[in-house]
Amino acid sequence: MCLGIPGEVIEVLPDRPDLAKVDVSGVRRNINIGLLEDDRPVAGEWILIHVGFALSKIDEQEAQAALEFLEDIGKAYEDELEALQDSYID
Known part of the structure; x- marks a missing residue:
C-alpha cells in the first residue's frame, strides 16, 4: 500500500530551493x-508527501x-515511516 503522509516543513534548503527539510512524526528528511x-x-x-515528493x-487541521x-x-x-527513514535525497 502506498500512502500520502503529512509532514511539517522545517526549512527550505537555501542552496537547493527544490528541497525542504520536513518532519514526519519525528523523522526528518529532505523532501522534493x-x-x-x-x-x-x-x-x-x-x-x-508520497515517495519523497510533496504533492x-x-x-494543520x-x-x-x-x-x-x-x-x-x-x-x-x-x-x-520506515521507508521514509531509509530514503535519502542529497
Whole structure:
C-alpha cells in the first residue's frame, strides 16, 4: 500500500530551493518540493508527501486528522515511516 503522509516543513534548503527539510512524526528528511513550484511551502506549513515528493500543501487541521487516521491503520503507516527513514535525497 502506498500512502500520502503529512509532514511539517522545517526549512527550505537555501542552496537547493527544490528541497525542504520536513518532519514526519519525528523523522526528518529532505523532501522534493519541486511539484509545488507555483505555491512553495515555507517553514511551519504542512505538506502531503508520497515517495519523497510533496504533492500538495495542507492545513494543520487536515494534517492532524490524517496523522490520526494513519496511526489507527498501524502497520501500513509504520512501513511508510520506515521507508521514509531509509530514503535519502542529497
